[in-house]
Amino acid sequence: MSILVLADINDGQLASATAHVVAAAKAIGGDIDVLVAGEGVQAAAEAAAKLDGVSKVRVADNAVYAYQLAEPMGALLMELANGYTHVLASASTTGKNVLPRLAALKDVSQLSDVIGIEGADTFLRPIYAGNAIATVKSDDPLKVITVRSSAFDAVADSGSATVEAIDVVVENTQSSFVKEELAQSDRPELGGAKVVISGGRGMGNGENFKLLDGIADKLGAAVGASRAAVDAGFVPNDMQVGQTGKIVAPDLYIAVGISGAIQHLAGMKDSKVIVAINKDDEAPIFQVADYGLVGDLFDILPELESKL
Amino acid sequence: MKVLVAVKRVIDYNVKIRVKADHSDVDLTNVKMAMNPFCEIAVEEAVRLKEKGVATEVVAVTVGPKAAQEQLRTALALGADRAIHIETDARVESLAVAKLLAKVVDEEQPGLVILGKQAIDTDNNQTGQMLAALTNLPQGTFASEVVVDGDTVNVTREIDGGLQTVALTLPAIVTTDLRLNEPRYAKLPDIMKAKKKPMDVKTPADYGIEVASKVSLLKVESPAERKGGIKVASVDELIDKLKNEAKVL
Ligand SMILES: Cc1cc2nc3c(=O)[nH]c(=O)nc-3n(C[C@H](O)[C@H](O)[C@H](O)COP(=O)(O)OP(=O)(O)OC[C@H]3O[C@@H](n4cnc5c(N)ncnc54)[C@H](O)[C@@H]3O)c2cc1C
Numbered sequence: 001m002s003i004l005v006l007a008d009i010n011d012g013q014l015a016s017a018t019a020h021v022v023a024a025a026k027a028i029g030g031d032i033d034v035l036v037a038g039e040g041v042q043a044a045a046e047a048a049a050k051l052d053g054v055s056k057v058r059v060a061d062n063a064v065y066a067y068q069l070a071e072p073m074g075a076l077l078m079e080l081a082n083g084y085t086h087v088l089a090s091a092s093t094t095g096k097n098v099l100p101r102l103a104a105l106k107d108v109s110q111l112s113d114v115i116g117i118e119g120a121d122t123f124l125r126p127i128y129a130g131n132a133i134a135t136v137k138s139d140d141p142l143k144v145i146t147v148r149s150s151a152f153d154a155v156a157d158s159g160s161a162t163v164e165a166i167d168v169v170v171e172n173t174q175s176s177f178v179k180e181e182l183a184q185s186d187r188p189e190l191g192g193a194k195v196v197i198s199g200g201r202g203m204g205n206g207e208n209f210k211l212l213d214g215i216a217d218k219l220g221a222a223v224g225a226s227r228a229a230v231d232a233g234f235v236p237n238d239m240q241v242g243q244t245g246k247i248v249a250p251d252l253y254i255a256v257g258i259s260g261a262i263q264h265l266a267g268m269k270d271s272k273v274i275v276a277i278n279k280d281d282e283a284p285i286f287q288v289a290d291y292g293l294v295g296d297l298f299d300i301l302p303e304l305e306s307k308l
Numbered sequence: 309m310k311v312l313v314a315v316k317r318v319i320d321y322n323v324k325i326r327v328k329a330d331h332s333d334v335d336l337t338n339v340k341m342a343m344n345p346f347c348e349i350a351v352e353e354a355v356r357l358k359e360k361g362v363a364t365e366v367v368a369v370t371v372g373p374k375a376a377q378e379q380l381r382t383a384l385a386l387g388a389d390r391a392i393h394i395e396t397d398a399r400v401e402s403l404a405v406a407k408l409l410a411k412v413v414d415e416e417q418p419g420l421v422i423l424g425k426q427a428i429d430t431d432n433n434q435t436g437q438m439l440a441a442l443t444n445l446p447q448g449t450f451a452s453e454v455v456v457d458g459d460t461v462n463v464t465r466e467i468d469g470g471l472q473t474v475a476l477t478l479p480a481i482v483t484t485d486l487r488l489n490e491p492r493y494a495k496l497p498d499i500m501k502a503k504k505k506p507m508d509v510k511t512p513a514d515y516g517i518e519v520a521s522k523v524s525l526l527k528v529e530s531p532a533e534r535k536g537g538i539k540v541a542s543v544d545e546l547i548d549k550l551k552n553e554a555k556v557l
């Protein structure tokens with residue numbers, strides 16, 4: 001078996017998700033190569049070379065791969081996939097954007113959001129917002145897989161893989177990058193944080209999310225939100241946790257003013273410990289919470305912040 | 309410009325699904341079905357493009373059983389002009405759906421194809437991307453804004469870190485995210501009118517596409533149930549539990 005892992009890049013740096021995808025590759029077994037593609041990605045390539053279990057890092061450093069646009073990335077993967085039995089990427093918005101193109105061009109199915117490995121061809125994946133877990137077997141000659149990174153523990157970074165440059169340059173006349181508006185935050189990223197505190201519609205407005213910030217600062221937590229809070233314009237979309245937002249599985253998840261719709265639960269119910277703060281003692285979120293506190297969040301949050 | 313919209317019949321998003329006792333699949337007998345929410349957004353976007361005079365015709369297409377015609381009628385009631393039903397009772401995976409849609413794109417030559425970013429049953433999030441690859445067209449996935457300008461389209465995409473805008477040459481494939489628009493409700497007169505709008509019925513064989521997949525479903529299980537815990541009476545008790553019982557502080 002030989003596996004190619006597509007690395008996630010943020011701002012020229014290797015994203016934390018890749019260490020989790022390599023862990024999934026190790027569970028499949030065989031040789032693991034990592035593809036680092038982008039513009040100015042040397043630092044990311046060096047970081048990828050340290051991931052345990054990686055034998056080779058292949059670096060495609062060219063302006064055409066900047067921002068990892070789907071069209072050139074699909075074409076690049078098509079050039080490189082020969083000889084591999086599996087191609088893996090994280091189920092990030094990049095992995096989801098790029099990998100199905102490879103699958104279609106190779107005339108194979110893609111297995112999305114894999115959370116468990118039963119063997120080289122058999123995998124577990126959630127369906128229906130995580131309300132059922134399917135075991136699927138692929139008889140395709142190439143397995144194209146996106147991996148839910150929160151389901152695999154990151155590999156350590158004590159490895160020393162070789163790094164090789166690849167000079168495949170594809171053409172792209174169909175798409176171009178216009179702009180990016182990225183959230184600026186000193187807090188840990190949602191996907192990797194050990195503690196997440198999320199606010200819902202109950203927060204009332206965006207200003208009130210400051211009540212969560214103080215607690216997040218004390219706990220080193222990332223701040224998330226329900227879709228209702230995002231739709232209402234309290235906070236930006238990248239903070240949404242849930243079936244159609246980010247999937248998180250921190251050690252501690254604190255849901256504040258969130259009712260607990262199945263679409264929200266789909267994004268956080270694998271957290272180790274869940275705390276719910278809600279004024280409605282019938283709110284469904286209490287059915288999954290380890291510790292529920294019934295009361296007004298505007299009283300509870302300041303008290304919690306001062307006592308932590 | 310013609311706009312093609314792909315819609316899928318799925319379980320209603322409010323329904324809590326159950327796994328069959330023999331673990332062969334989820335039990336969909338007698339559950340309420342509806343148009344995939346992301347597909348409603350796709351239809352809405354297409355209809356708005358028509359209302360703005362950017363699109364001249366909106367064609368809705370689905371792959372699925374006879375009953376999926378209900379969702380096509382919904383699309384017609386919302387403002388699509390005509391519909392194509394590719395009828396099959398088989399379990400059709402994203403790749404086969406994409407192959408069929410590619411044939412339709414070939415025939416219809418739309419300027420824009422709009423799909424949902426994911427279907428809420430299988431949560432695959434791949435059909436649009438596969439269609440783009442098969443038709444060799446550019447893609448703007450997870451769109452929260454779509455602006456057609458001459459022979460290009462600017463798509464603002466919801467990505468993990470925020471928003472990204474890309475410019476694509478037309479024709480192009482777009483998949484919708486939740487905040488692209490708020491779909492309207494179909495009005496009764498429109499529902500009546502929709503019954504008279506044209507609907508073509510085809511089969512995968514008409515397009516020469518084999519829908520069988522090399523992926524088999526071995527079993528379906530319920531996820532480990534999370535047991536509800538306890539209610540604490542105060543902030544002090546909460547902090548104490550988190551420190552001394554759960555040991556996460
Ligand atoms: C296709 C689809 C995909 C979706 N994807 C997602 C997703 O990814 N993520 C997601 O979150 N949702 C998603 N949703 C939306 C989901 O169904 C719910 O609408 C949403 O999660 C509700 O958000 P909420 O809990 O913040 O709001 P509400 O359900 O309105 O709950 C607000 C809660 O705040 C409490 N509250 C109010 N004031 C106070 C106060 N002062 N003190 C304490 N508590 C208070 C209330 O008791 C209530 O329980 C999706 C829906 C669809 C159809």
Ligand SMILES: Cc1cc2nc3c(=O)[nH]c(=O)nc-3n(C[C@H](O)[C@H](O)[C@H](O)COP(=O)(O)OP(=O)(O)OC[C@H]3O[C@@H](n4cnc5c(N)ncnc54)[C@H](O)[C@@H]3O)c2cc1C
Nearest residue numbers: 314315370371399401402423424426427430432433434435
């Ligand atoms: C465990 C399991 C059980 C299944 N059981 C059944 C079953 O009982 N019956 C059955 O018919 N299929 C079944 N399928 C197939 C499945 O429902 C999908 O048709 C297929 O996997 C496509 O994936 P998706 O809809 O998740 O695609 P996604 O990529 O998530 O869908 C994105 C978008 O693609 C478009 N699209 C997707 N499918 C269609 C379609 N059929 N027609 C038009 N547009 C479409 C829509 O715009 C949609 O919003 C099953 C699949 C699995 C994995």
